[in-house]
Amino acid sequence: MILQTPVIVVNVKTYLESTNIKAVEIAELMEKISRENGVRMAIAVQPTDITLCVQRVSIPVLAQHIDPINPGSHTGWILPEAVKAAGAVGTLINHSEHRLTIADIDTCVKRAKELQLDQIVCSNNIDTSKAITAFSPHVIAVEPPELIGGDVSVTTADPDIVSGTVNAVKNLNKNCKVLCGAGIKNGKDVKKAVELGADGVLLASGVVKAADKEKVLRDLASGL
Amino acid sequence: MILQTPVIVVNVKTYLESTNIKAVEIAELMEKISRENGVRMAIAVQPTDITLCVQRVSIPVLAQHIDPINPGSHTGWILPEAVKAAGAVGTLINHSEHRLTIADIDTCVKRAKELQLDQIVCSNNIDTSKAITAFSPHVIAVEPPELIGGDVSVTTADPDIVSGTVNAVKNLNKNCKVLCGAGIKNGKDVKKAVELGADGVLLASGVVKAADKEKVLRDLASGL
Amino acid sequence: MILQTPVIVVNVKTYLESTNIKAVEIAELMEKISRENGVRMAIAVQPTDITLCVQRVSIPVLAQHIDPINPGSHTGWILPEAVKAAGAVGTLINHSEHRLTIADIDTCVKRAKELQLDQIVCSNNIDTSKAITAFSPHVIAVEPPELIGGDVSVTTADPDIVSGTVNAVKNLNKNCKVLCGAGIKNGKDVKKAVELGADGVLLASGVVKAADKEKVLRDLASGL
Amino acid sequence: MILQTPVIVVNVKTYLESTNIKAVEIAELMEKISRENGVRMAIAVQPTDITLCVQRVSIPVLAQHIDPINPGSHTGWILPEAVKAAGAVGTLINHSEHRLTIADIDTCVKRAKELQLDQIVCSNNIDTSKAITAFSPHVIAVEPPELIGGDVSVTTADPDIVSGTVNAVKNLNKNCKVLCGAGIKNGKDVKKAVELGADGVLLASGVVKAADKEKVLRDLASGL
Numbered sequence: 001m002i003l004q005t006p007v008i009v010v011n012v013k014t015y016l017e018s019t020n021i022k023a024v025e026i027a028e029l030m031e032k033i034s035r036e037n038g039v040r041m042a043i044a045v046q047p048t049d050i051t052l053c054v055q056r057v058s059i060p061v062l063a064q065h066i067d068p069i070n071p072g073s074h075t076g077w078i079l080p081e082a083v084k085a086a087g088a089v090g091t092l093i094n095h096s097e098h099r100l101t102i103a104d105i106d107t108c109v110k111r112a113k114e115l116q117l118d119q120i121v122c123s124n125n126i127d128t129s130k131a132i133t134a135f136s137p138h139v140i141a142v143e144p145p146e147l148i149g150g151d152v153s154v155t156t157a158d159p160d161i162v163s164g165t166v167n168a169v170k171n172l173n174k175n176c177k178v179l180c181g182a183g184i185k186n187g188k189d190v191k192k193a194v195e196l197g198a199d200g201v202l203l204a205s206g207v208v209k210a211a212d213k214e215k216v217l218r219d220l221a222s223g224l
Numbered sequence: 225m226i227l228q229t230p231v232i233v234v235n236v237k238t239y240l241e242s243t244n245i246k247a248v249e250i251a252e253l254m255e256k257i258s259r260e261n262g263v264r265m266a267i268a269v270q271p272t273d274i275t276l277c278v279q280r281v282s283i284p285v286l287a288q289h290i291d292p293i294n295p296g297s298h299t300g301w302i303l304p305e306a307v308k309a310a311g312a313v314g315t316l317i318n319h320s321e322h323r324l325t326i327a328d329i330d331t332c333v334k335r336a337k338e339l340q341l342d343q344i345v346c347s348n349n350i351d352t353s354k355a356i357t358a359f360s361p362h363v364i365a366v367e368p369p370e371l372i373g374g375d376v377s378v379t380t381a382d383p384d385i386v387s388g389t390v391n392a393v394k395n396l397n398k399n400c401k402v403l404c405g406a407g408i409k410n411g412k413d414v415k416k417a418v419e420l421g422a423d424g425v426l427l428a429s430g431v432v433k434a435a436d437k438e439k440v441l442r443d444l445a446s447g448l
Numbered sequence: 449m450i451l452q453t454p455v456i457v458v459n460v461k462t463y464l465e466s467t468n469i470k471a472v473e474i475a476e477l478m479e480k481i482s483r484e485n486g487v488r489m490a491i492a493v494q495p496t497d498i499t500l501c502v503q504r505v506s507i508p509v510l511a512q513h514i515d516p517i518n519p520g521s522h523t524g525w526i527l528p529e530a531v532k533a534a535g536a537v538g539t540l541i542n543h544s545e546h547r548l549t550i551a552d553i554d555t556c557v558k559r560a561k562e563l564q565l566d567q568i569v570c571s572n573n574i575d576t577s578k579a580i581t582a583f584s585p586h587v588i589a590v591e592p593p594e595l596i597g598g599d600v601s602v603t604t605a606d607p608d609i610v611s612g613t614v615n616a617v618k619n620l621n622k623n624c625k626v627l628c629g630a631g632i633k634n635g636k637d638v639k640k641a642v643e644l645g646a647d648g649v650l651l652a653s654g655v656v657k658a659a660d661k662e663k664v665l666r667d668l669a670s671g672l
Numbered sequence: 673m674i675l676q677t678p679v680i681v682v683n684v685k686t687y688l689e690s691t692n693i694k695a696v697e698i699a700e701l702m703e704k705i706s707r708e709n710g711v712r713m714a715i716a717v718q719p720t721d722i723t724l725c726v727q728r729v730s731i732p733v734l735a736q737h738i739d740p741i742n743p744g745s746h747t748g749w750i751l752p753e754a755v756k757a758a759g760a761v762g763t764l765i766n767h768s769e770h771r772l773t774i775a776d777i778d779t780c781v782k783r784a785k786e787l788q789l790d791q792i793v794c795s796n797n798i799d800t801s802k803a804i805t806a807f808s809p810h811v812i813a814v815e816p817p818e819l820i821g822g823d824v825s826v827t828t829a830d831p832d833i834v835s836g837t838v839n840a841v842k843n844l845n846k847n848c849k850v851l852c853g854a855g856i857k858n859g860k861d862v863k864k865a866v867e868l869g870a871d872g873v874l875l876a877s878g879v880v881k882a883a884d885k886e887k888v889l890r891d892l893a894s895g896l
Contacts (some may be wrong), residue, residue: 016295020309046303047271048310065300071240073373073429075319076289078300079270085244086272094774095299101771102803103796124775127806131774134803149297205297323549326542326579327572348551355550355582358575464743468757494751495719496758513748519688521821521877523767524737526748527718533692534720543747597745653745 001138002089003060003118004040005177005199006224008190009141010207011044011064011092018208023049026207027057029214034059039221040200044092044120047078054087062120063091065098068107080111090118093137096145102131109135120179120202129165130172139177140169141202147182149205154182155192166197186216190223200224225362226313227284227342228264229401229423230448232414233365234431235268235288235316242432247273250431251281253438258283263445264424268316268344271302278311286344287315289322292331304335314342317361320369326355333359344403344426353389354396363401364393365426371406373429378406379416390421410440414447424448449586450537451508451566452488453625453647454672456638457589458655459492459512459540466656471497474655475505477662482507487669488648492540492568495526502535510568511539513546516555528559538566541585544593550579557583568627568650577613578620587625588617589650595630597653602630603640614645634664638671648672673810674761675732675790676712677849677871678896680862681813682879683716683736683764690880695721698879699729701886706731711893712872716764716792719750726759734792735763737770740779752783762790765809768817774803781807792851792874801837802844811849812841813874819854821877826854827864838869858888862895872896 003009010030012018018026023045034041042060045053053061067077083091093108094100100108105121112119119137123129129142142165147154155162162180169176180193181202193201203220210216234254236242242250247269258265266284269277277285291301307315317332318324324332329345336343343361347353353366366389371378379386386404393400404417405426417425427444434440458478460466466474471493482489490508493501501509515525531539541556542548548556553569560567567585571577577590590613595602603610610628617624628641629650641649651668658664675681682702684690690698695717706713714732717725725733739749755763765780766772772780777793784791791809795801801814814837819826827834834852841848852865853874865873873892882888 011299014293014295014298014301014303014306016305019295019303019306044299046306048274048302048306050272051275063300069238071238071243073321074238075235075268075316075321075428076287076302077238077322078272079238079243081240082238082243082270082272092299096775097298098300099773099775102766102774102777102800103768103771105774106797106800106803125778128774128778131778131803131806134799134806204299318550320551323551325547326550326553326576327544327547329550330573330576330579349554351582352550352554355554355579358579358582459747462741462743462746462749462751462754464753467743467751467754492747494754496722496750496754498720499723511748517686519686519691521769522686523683523716523764523769523876524735524750525686525770526720527686527691529688530686530691530718530720540747545745545747546749652747 001118003042003138006194007040007042007200008220008224009042009044009120009179009200009202011202011204012208013204014046015208019046020049020052024052024056026213027053027059027061029217031057031059033217033221037221039224047083050083050086050088060089061087063088065095066091066093066108066112068100068104068111080115080117084115084117088117090120093119093121095122096124096143096148105132106135109137126161126164126168130168133169133172133176136173136176139179141179141181143181143202150183152183153185153189154180155189155196157183159196162193162196162198187219187223190220194224225342227266227362230418231264231266231424232444232448233266233268233344233403233424233426235426235428236432237428238270239432243270244273244276248276248280250437251277251283251285253441255281255283257438257441257445261445263448271307274307274310274312284313285311287312289319290315290317290332290336292324292328292335304339304341308339308341312341314344317343317345319346320348320367320372329356330359333361350385350388350392354392357393357396357400360397360400363403365403365405367405367426374407376407377409377413378404379413379420381407383420386417386420386422411443411447414444418448449566451490451586454642455488455490455648456668456672457490457492457568457627457648457650459650459652460656461652462494463656467494468497468500472500472504474661475501475507475509477665479505479507481662481665481669485669487672495531498531498534498536508537509535511536513543514539514541514556514560516548516552516559528563528565532563532565536565538568541567541569543570544572544591544596553580554583557585574609574612574616578616581617581620581624584621584624587627588613589627589629591629591650598631600631601633601637602628603637603644605631607644610641610644610646635667635671638668642672673790675714675810678866679712679714679872680892680896681714681716681792681851681872681874683874683876684880685876686718687880691718692721692724696724696728698885699725699731699733701889703729703731705886705889705893709893711896719755722755722758722760732761733759735760737767738763738765738780738784740772740776740783752787752789756787756789760789762792765791765793767794768796768815768820777804778807781809798833798836798840802840805841805844805848808845808848811851812837813851813853815853815874822855824855825857825861826852827861827868829855831868834865834868834870859891859895862892866896
C-alpha cells in the first residue's frame with residue numbers, strides 16, 4: 001500500500017471549486033501543509049484532472065472511481081489502467097454517490113490489486129463494512145449517507161458506527177485500515193475519529209466549500 | 225459547431241492500444257493525415273487522456289461521455305465543465321455502450337450547449353434517431369448495436385438504416401448532421417456512407433485494433 | 449387502443465394504502481364512480497395485484513411498468529407477456545420514478561404494440577414529449593418531476609408545459625393522446641387540464657393518500 | 673425460516689413456458705413429486721404469478737426479486753410488502769440477472785426479515801459469498817454466472833466453488849444454508865451438490881425448458 005496511515009483523504013468530487021486548475025490548487029495547499037506538519041494527506045480528483053495534479057504535487061493522487069472493466073470496448077467508462085497510466089496511486093470504490101453491485105466491488109478490488117492501485121472501498125454501515133472486508137481491500141471508509149455533506153460530524157452524530165466498524169473490520173482482518181467520513185469539518189472531528197480507532201478521515205465539502213481552505217486544512221491536520 | 229463536416233470521428237474507447245500516450249499517438253497520426261489529405265478528423269478519448277491529447281494535437285478532441293449533472297456532490301461522475309476545462313470541444317452522448325434515459329439525454333444536450341461543447345448523440349435505429357432530433361443536437365450518429373465491432377459495415381449490412389436516418393432526421397431539422405457507424409473499416413465504407421447521405425462516420429476498432437493504423441486512416445480518408 | 453379518452457388514470461404506486469386488497473378497493477370505488485358519472489377511469493397497479501384487480505373490476509387495469517425484454521432468462525424483471533396474461537390492458541412506460549433509456553422506451557413501446565397492450569409513456573417536459581412522439585405510443589403523459597407528489601397542480605404551477613406538450617405532440621402526430629400529471633388533486637385541476645388541451649390526467653397520491661377516496665374521486669370526475 | 677433444507681428451488685424466470693398458468697402447472701408438478709418422494713421443493717415465480725400459484729399449491733412460493741424500498745412513491749418497483757401480501761414466503765435477492773449494490777442487498781435482507789420473508793441471496797463466487805454472510809441471510813446460493821444456462825453443472829465444472837463456499841460461509845455463520853446453481857440438470861448433479869456440502873440446489877432452464885418436466889423433476893428429486 002502506497003497510502004500510509006493515519007491519513008486525511010480529501011475527495012474533491014465534481015465541484016466547480018475543485019475542477020481542473022482548482023483541483024491542483026487544493027492539492028498544492030494539501031502538499032504544503034502536509035510537509036509543514038508532517039501529516040499525511042491524499043486527494044481524490046476527477047479523471048480529467050489526475051495527470052494535472054500528479055504533475056504538480058507529490059502527495060498521493062487518487063481516482064474517485066474505477067469501473068469494473070477490462071481494457072476493451074467500453075465507451076465513456078473509467079478503465080483502471082487509464083487511471084493508473086494517468087498517475088493515480090489508488091482509487092475510491094463504491095462511494096455512496098456511486099454505488100456498485102457486490103460482484104462489481106469484488107471485480108474492482110481485484111482489478112486495482114492487479115495494477116497495484118490502493119483501494120479505499122466506501123461503506124454505509126457496520127454490516128456492509130463487514131461484508132466488504134471479505135474482499136481484503138487496503139482501506140474501508142465508512143460514511144453514513146444521511147450525514148454526508150451535513151453540518152454534524154459522524155464522530156459526533158454516530159460515534160458507535162465508527163468504533164463498531166473499526167472493531168468489526170479489524171476483527172476479521174487486522175491489516176485492513178478504516179477511515180470514517182460524513183460531516184467531518186475540523187481538527188476536533190479528526191481527533192475524535194482517531195480516538196474511536198479510525199486510521200484517518202475522508203472528507204469533501206468541509207475543505208472544498210471552505211472560504212479559507214488553508215485554514216481548514218491546517219485545523220484538520222492538527223487533529224492527527 | 226466547432227466540428228465541421230464531412231468528418232471521420234474515431235472513438236478510441238477503453239482499449240489498451242488507445243490509453244494515455246497511445247491515444248496521443250493515434251491523435252497525432254490522425255492530425256498528420258488530416259493535414260496531408262485535407263480531410264476532417266476528430267478523436268473521442270477517455271477523460272484521463274483529454275488534456276494529454278489537447279496539448280499535442282490541434283484536431284478536435286472529444287469526450288466519450290458526459291454525465292447529466294451540474295457541478296456539485298457527484299463522486300466519480302463526468303462533469304461537463306471538467307471535460308470542457310480539460311480542453312475537449314465536444315462529446316459523445318448516449319453511446320450504445322453507455323445508454324442514458326431520455327430525460328438524461330435531454331439534460332446532457334442542454335448542458336453541452338450551455339458550455340459550447342459540440343454534441344454527437346448516438347442512436348440505434350431510425351425511430352430513436354427521430355426521437356433524438358427533438359433535442360436539436362449538432363450531430364446524430366446512428367449505429368445498429370448488433371453490427372458494432374463486427375466485420376461487416378453498416379453501409380453494407382443495413383444501408384437503409386443510414387439513408388432512412390438521414391431522411392428522417394433532416395426532414396425534422398435540416399441543420400442536424402448525421403454520422404453512421406458500426407463495422408466501418410475502410411475508404412469504401414466511408415464513400416458509401418457519404419453516398420447514402422451521411423455527413424461522415426464514427427468508428428473505433430477499425431482504427432484502434434488495426435496492425436497498421438496509418439494505412440487504415442489513409443484509406444478511410446480516401447473515402448471522403 | 450382499449451383506453452378511451454378523456455380519462456382519469458390513477459397510478460397507485462407502491463403505497464401500503466394501495467397494495468393487494470387495498471388496490472382492489474380503490475379499483476372498485478373507481479368503477480362505481482365511473483359507472484355513476486359516465487367518466488372513464490383506469491388504474492395502474494403493482495404487478496402482484498393485476499390479476500386480483502382484473503378479477504374484481506371491469507375498468508381498465510394497467511401495469512405500472514414493463515421491462516424491455518423478450519421471454520427468456522431474466523430473473524425478477526417484468527415480462528410484457530406476463531403483464532398481458534395477468535389481465536392488464538396496457539402499461540405505463542418510463543415513469544419519472546422508473547426511467548428508461550431511449551432505446552428501451554422504443555423497445556417497450558414496440559413490445560407492447562406486439563401484445564396489444566396500450567402504452568402510456570411518461571415524459572418530463574415538452575422536448576422529451578416531442579422525442580417520445582417518434583415512437584407513436586397511444587398516450588404521452590407529461591409530468592414535471594419537481595411537482596410530483598406536491599401540493600400545487602401542474603395545471604396551476606406550469607400550465608404552459610401542458611398546452612405546449614399538447615401542441616408539440618399533436619403537431620407531430622394528431623392521433624397521439626396527451627395526459628398531464630403532477631399535483632393533480634381535484635375536479636378544478638382536471639377541468640383546467642382539459643381546457644389546456646389534455647385528454648385527461650394521471651395522478652397518484654391525490655387519490656391514494658386521501659382520507660376520503662370516494663369524495664376525491666367524485667370531485668375529480670366532476671372535472672371531466 | 674419457512675424453507676427447510678435440503679431443498680430443490682426452481683427459479684422459473686421469465687420464460688413463456690413458465691408464465692401465468694404455466695407457472696402453476698410447474699408448481700403443481702413439483703408439489704406432486706415433492707409429496708410422493710418426500711423431497712422438499714420450492715418455486716420462484718414472476719410477481720404477476722405469485723398469487724395464482726399460492727392459490728393452487730402448498731409448496732413454498734418465492735418471489736424472484738424484491739426492490740430495496742419501503743412503501744411509498746415508487747412506480748413499477750417490487751415492494752416487499754406486496755410480495756408478502758401476494759402470498760410469497762420468501763424471495764431471491766441479487767440474482768446474477770438482477771444484481772444489487774451491496775447497500776441494497778443489506779436493505780433487502782433487512783426488509784425481508786422485518787416481513788418474515790425467507791431470503792435466498794445469490795452470489796457469484798467464494799468471496800462474494802463470504803461478503804454476503806455479513807448480512808446473515810437464511811440462504812446463500814452460489815452460481816458462477818458463466819455456467820448459468822449452460823450444459824455443464826457447476827458441480828462438475830467447478831466443484832471447488834461449491835465446497836469452498838460451503839466452508840467459507842459456514843465458518844462465518846454455521847446457521848446459514850448454502851445452495852449451488854448453474855447448469856444443474858439431473859439427480860446426479862443434485863447428489864454431487866449435497867456431497868460437496870450444499871443444502872440443495874437452485875435451477876431454472878433444466879426444468880423450465882425440459883420436454884418432459886415431470887421426468888426431470890423426478891430425477892432431480894432422486895438426488896436428494
